[in-house]
Amino acid sequence: MNDILVRAENISRTFNRRTIFSEISFSVSAPGSISITGKNGAGKSTLAKIIAGVLSASKGEIIYELDGKKIDDERRKAHIGFVSPYLNLYDEFSAMENLFLLLRIRASRNQFSGKIEPLLRRFNLWERREDAVRAYSTGMKQRLKYVFALAHSPSVLILDEPTTNLDNDGIKVVKEVVREQKRTSLLIVATNDSAEAAWCEKSIQL
Amino acid sequence: MFEAVFANLTMMSFSTATYALIEKDVRSELRTRYALNALLMFVVTAVSTILFALRSDNPSVELLSGMYWVVIFFTAMSGLSRIFVSEEERGTVLVLQLIASPSVVYFGKLLFNSALTLVLTTAVTVLYMLFFPGFLIKSYDILFCTVLFGSLGFAASATIIAAIIAKAGARGTLYPVLSFPILIPLLMTVMTATARALAGEPLSNAIGELQVLVGYLLVMVAGSFLLFDYVWKD
Numbered sequence: 001m002n003d004i005l006v007r008a009e010n011i012s013r014t015f016n017r018r019t020i021f022s023e024i025s026f027s028v029s030a031p032g033s034i035s036i037t038g039k040n041g042a043g044k045s046t047l048a049k050i051i052a053g054v055l056s057a058s059k060g061e062i063i064y065e066l067d068g069k070k071i072d073d074e075r076r077k078a079h080i081g082f083v084s085p086y087l088n089l090y091d092e093f094s095a096m097e098n099l100f101l102l103l104r105i106r107a108s109r110n111q112f113s114g115k116i117e118p119l120l121r122r123f124n125l126w127e128r129r130e131d132a133v134r135a136y137s138t139g140m141k142q143r144l145k146y147v148f149a150l151a152h153s154p155s156v157l158i159l160d161e162p163t164t165n166l167d168n169d170g171i172k173v174v175k176e177v178v179r180e181q182k183r184t185s186l187l188i189v190a191t192n193d194s195a196e197a198a199w200c201e202k203s204i205q206l
Numbered sequence: 207m208f209e210a211v212f213a214n215l216t217m218m219s220f221s222t223a224t225y226a227l228i229e230k231d232v233r234s235e236l237r238t239r240y241a242l243n244a245l246l247m248f249v250v251t252a253v254s255t256i257l258f259a260l261r262s263d264n265p266s267v268e269l270l271s272g273m274y275w276v277v278i279f280f281t282a283m284s285g286l287s288r289i290f291v292s293e294e295e296r297g298t299v300l301v302l303q304l305i306a307s308p309s310v311v312y313f314g315k316l317l318f319n320s321a322l323t324l325v326l327t328t329a330v331t332v333l334y335m336l337f338f339p340g341f342l343i344k345s346y347d348i349l350f351c352t353v354l355f356g357s358l359g360f361a362a363s364a365t366i367i368a369a370i371i372a373k374a375g376a377r378g379t380l381y382p383v384l385s386f387p388i389l390i391p392l393l394m395t396v397m398t399a400t401a402r403a404l405a406g407e408p409l410s411n412a413i414g415e416l417q418v419l420v421g422y423l424l425v426m427v428a429g430s431f432l433l434f435d436y437v438w439k440d
Contacts, residue, residue, distance in 0.1 A: 053303075053304075054300055054304060054439070055439070055440050077305060080304065084300070087304075088301070089298065090230070090296075091296070092237040104229075105306050106305045107219035107226075148301075
């Protein structure tokens, strides 16, 4: 179990002088979960990106702490898994090439390469592991994003619209992953769906 | 001692990650030919057009060296921006932002663009030597140093400008427009140095130009490295 904590302090984000949200503060620690809900355009995905560290906040700060010590921006990448409809893997590569190349860019191939096969099997992609991603359906691409997000055993899993494009089997696997993640680590879900929001113990309404 | 070991490990993971990123870009380029086809087609058409325009004229070494770098400039402008633009257009930029530090991304992309520019300048040099009888290299040492430092300088400027314009609209127009003023000092220097190489001057005569090229390269790499963090993250 990871003693990781994510704290948002007065987060605001502005696009072209339009304030999307302002003064958002929350704190969530592992094991635990929090959902981000709100209307279309409320800024759920924007907040998820800010928490994942791929977008800057206009004001405020996201703080990650591990065992009570603050983690700097670069080291926190190793702790974050992110799944989102607007995140794309390289479609000229196969699933295996994508996963191994991306683990090597993370400089963590030796540590986690053993996790690839079980994850691909779990998400029912093992048989198609050598096919180019461009030949995948949107649902298969979404499954592959989960494998990518989980391959390095993240302490914080951030899911934006977690069941988009997934069939019933895919949704079932995602629910299992969600259960495991919030039991041991930290789960953050940005969603419009009240059933998905109910996966989490805490909630932020934007 | 622990700090030294930790620094060593960090350096190792930096080089592993940078090498993996370059390998990813090379494999991606060989499969998609995003930049390579654009560069090679531009080189062939530009050199052919100049060849038809000059016909049997006997241009001066200054004119030849100027046209040599004009071809390299516009060819580079047609292909080098792909390194960031293709990531942005395909939505894969988010993957890199999630897994790699800005310094890994910057140096990975810089080294890839440097290799691409060196291939490009070599191709243009070979074509010029084959098709322009006046393009007779008499000082190989000057030309080698000029092509090497000139190409690296080109790549350094092209990489940071590509990162900036990848986030903007009208990328195709913006790229040469933004690049030109930044590349003027480099272009003027490489043209003069190449003319010296064609005229057969000794290396000592081109030391001033080579110092400018090395200085330009260092300034561009250092400036880009400091700026990249802000460009990379929205």
